[in-house]
Amino acid sequence: MGPDWQIGRVFGIPIKVHLSWFLVFGFVTWSLATGYLPEVLPGLSASRYWGMGGTAALLLFGSVVLHELGHSYVALRYRIPIEQITLFIFGGVAQMRREAPGPKAEFLIAIAGPLVSFTLGGILLGLVATVNTGQGLVALWLLLGSVNLQLGLFNLIPGFPLDGGRVLRAGLWAWSGNYHRATRQASLVGQGFGLVLGLLGLGLVLGASTGLMPGPLAANGGWVALIGLFLFSSAKGSRRQATLKAALEQASVVDVMAREVATLPADLSVADAVAQHFLPQGHGGFPVMDEGRLVGMVAVQDVQALSQSLWPWRRVRDIMQPWSPAMETGRDASALAALEQMQREDQDRLAVMENGQLAGLVTRDGIARFLQLRGVRM
Numbered sequence: 001m002g003p004d005w006q007i008g009r010v011f012g013i014p015i016k017v018h019l020s021w022f023l024v025f026g027f028v029t030w031s032l033a034t035g036y037l038p039e040v041l042p043g044l045s046a047s048r049y050w051g052m053g054g055t056a057a058l059l060l061f062g063s064v065v066l067h068e069l070g071h072s073y074v075a076l077r078y079r080i081p082i083e084q085i086t087l088f089i090f091g092g093v094a095q096m097r098r099e100a101p102g103p104k105a106e107f108l109i110a111i112a113g114p115l116v117s118f119t120l121g122g123i124l125l126g127l128v129a130t131v132n133t134g135q136g137l138v139a140l141w142l143l144l145g146s147v148n149l150q151l152g153l154f155n156l157i158p159g160f161p162l163d164g165g166r167v168l169r170a171g172l173w174a175w176s177g178n179y180h181r182a183t184r185q186a187s188l189v190g191q192g193f194g195l196v197l198g199l200l201g202l203g204l205v206l207g208a209s210t211g212l213m214p215g216p217l218a219a220n221g222g223w224v225a226l227i228g229l230f231l232f233s234s235a236k237g238s239r240r241q242a243t244l245k246a247a248l249e250q251a252s253v254v255d256v257m258a259r260e261v262a263t264l265p266a267d268l269s270v271a272d273a274v275a276q277h278f279l280p281q282g283h284g285g286f287p288v289m290d291e292g293r294l295v296g297m298v299a300v301q302d303v304q305a306l307s308q309s310l311w312p313w314r315r316v317r318d319i320m321q322p323w324s325p326a327m328e329t330g331r332d333a334s335a336l337a338a339l340e341q342m343q344r345e346d347q348d349r350l351a352v353m354e355n356g357q358l359a360g361l362v363t364r365d366g367i368a369r370f371l372q373l374r375g376v377r378m
């Protein structure tokens with residue numbers, strides 16, 4: 001996605017801004033300084049408008065952070081770690097490291113963000129209505145209050161991965177008990193809303209450019225179309241991932257593993273390992289045996305890291321990754337659990353063990369081939 005910068009930490013969660021955030025920050029400041037503020041507070045200097053516009057834009061993004069912290073707070077209560085909160089061009093996202101443990105948790109985590117936005121919106125608009133203060137503050141509260149209400153409302157659109165779509169998924173999940181199917185269904189609704197928003201935005205742009213609608217609607221239409229496109233593509237990605245996970249959850253490691261596994265003796269020279277195994281057998285890595293025991297795993301990258309002039313003088317045991325429990329799985333694991341283990345532990349292959357013996361080898365390539373043969377696109 002490109003670079004992001006950490007700007008702080010709340011509840012131990014790093015808060016980051018993505019490069020694309022500066023674009024929308026600049027746009028919001030500009031439109032406040034040249035449009036909204038001169039209109040509601042006439043007669044101030046340009047530098048005042050820009051200063052106030054920048055401050056208001058920062059507070060708007062502060063509202064987005066509070067919305068994401070709402071999700072994060074509930075997720076943390078369910079002991080789901082939050083990787084980071086990122087602000088980017090379309091708002092914010094709190095990255096959870098795990099899925100919710102059940103439909104109720106999913107619902108509460110999803111609804112917490114919009115609840116924070118509605119509460120903030122209510123408080124700010126309540127202040128406007130009740131507190132008698134300067135015009136400048138009233139304009140700011142009015143702006144922040146209505147943006148928070150809009151933020152809450154927009155996120156309640158029931159298309160995954162928006163918050164409303166997560167609420168929908170929680171409901172479908174509770175209804176059918178099938179998490180991946182619920183994700184697929186809620187994502188399909190997300191694609192539908194993405195399409196609708198995209199067409200609506202396009203209609204506004206066309207209407208404004210042909211003079212049927214007021215000109216400023218064109219900019220809004222372009223924005224709506226972009227958001228629609230973003231929703232459509234992320235919903236499509238979520239649906240594909242859910243399909244893939246469902247296929248892998250039903251398969252066992254035994255279905256996806258290679259049963260004829262070549263192993264390398266630990267005392268073999270690296271030069272011989274390359275000439276007799278890596279090149280002729282075409283595998284990316286091998287389990288390493290010593291006196292009938294598995295002692296490590298050696299991969300192309302380990303060979304690469306060694307200067308070629310040393311290949312005849314080093315043995316496989318000198319360059320292999322020593323054996324660790326992260327490298328093995330049991331026959332009863334699902335293919336999905338094996339894939340998640342490889343991703344988590346940064347492994348490309350796992351030994352499938354049965355009664356202390358090597359029964360097979362699961363690799364990322366093997367899982368990809370399994371999915372390909374079943375017509376599931378990765």
Ligand SMILES: [Zn+2]
Pocket residue numbers: 067068071113114155163
């Ligand atoms: Zn949200």
